[in-house]
Amino acid sequence: EPEVTQTPSHQVTQMGQEVILRCVPISNHLYFYWYRQILGQKVEFLVSFYNNEISEKSEIFDDQFSVERPDGSNFTLKIRSTKLEDSAMYFCASRNTESYGYTFGSGTRLTVV
């Protein structure tokens, strides 16, 4: 069964450093998303991406965040200057045109120290 792949599974970074989280969505999917889940809290929407541009973003997705689809397969989330409160699980998700709901990846656990 097709799946969304995220790398790395766990990343530890120092406060103020830049991190890039990588995702390979399902190959025929056209809509891509990033969500985050702080430990013990609910899943929160960050950003949606379609046709090589951001279609919607939440208040969480401030100027420190950016997304990119650098080639035909990867979808990345960059955090320019990490803060302690950025520590969370980050989930990538994708869907195709006809489907409802998303297919989520297994997530990247980001720990900012």
Added chain:
Amino acid sequence: QKEVEQDPGPLSVPEGAIVSLNCTYSNSAFQYFMWYRQYSRKGPELLMYTYSSGNKEDGRFTAQVDKSSKYISLFIRDSQPSDSATYLCAIGTDFYGQNFVFGPGTRLSVLP
């Protein structure tokens, strides 16, 4: 008032029990309802999707929506230890889920 509320649990039941998981929401504009299952350290997995009041059944799972009460439920029949996970409701205003709001999740343990 939070947009979407769920009893966080944990909820422990014996194997074979019927499980009822519930969410309430405050925004009457919400028209689309999903249930996701999330195993520990994994991404959410879509279980059920519905957009109308009433019941929708899929195997051992039944999703129930009562828009007048702003209340949705997921029933699991003949629960199995493999059903042990956190169950998230996600509720939104559009078909494709771009504006879905997730509940905090209910942690379920099914004991053999």
